[in-house]
Amino acid sequence: MKIAVFASGSGSNFGAIVQALKTGQLKGVEISLLVCDRPDAYVIKRAEQEGIPVFSFQSKEYAGKAAYEQAILRHLREREVELIVLAGYMRLIGEALLAEYEGKMINLHPSLLPAFPGKDAIEQAFDYGVKITGVTVHYVDAGMDTGPIIEQRTVVVEAEDTLDTLAQKIHQQEHQLLPEVIEKVAAGKVEMVGRKVKMR
Structure with missing residues (x-):
């Protein structure tokens, strides 16, 4: 399966995917494209070191979300991308991408959703004083971290x-x-199936 990884920062999760591919822990997948909304982000260097194609952009250079998402879509189609993986991508997905990739787009979020959606989720949980937090991977919909949950892992706050x-x-x-x-x-x-995600 050809995937595109979307990231905005240092790209540690992008690096984890690359490492899992190299060690054989992740099979049946090829990273065909990195999409980044910050041309100075370190994740771009990570991709270039691995010979992975990059599309980077600045939103201010486009008329709006629909315009830059259409530009992204052109690159996704060109690379025949089948699955989008949001790994630290700090923008809400708009209608253009959802229309083509709903059900084919997943996001990683650093809390046990639906608790602590949005930015700074780790800090939100820490400041709230929870005893257990964690990590969620979910399908992407039009909301802020509201899509159907695929898997979660817990982390104990000591x-x-x-x-x-x-x-x-x-x-x-x-x-x-x-x-x-x-x-x-x-x-x-x-x-x-609706909001429920089942493992076959």
């Missing part, structure tokens, strides 16, 4: 945890869970 140590534990789970879910989706093991 009394001695700081925001930094909690973030490290969350990222560790992210790097394990995301490649696992991608492989299941690529293998046709994931079925969405």
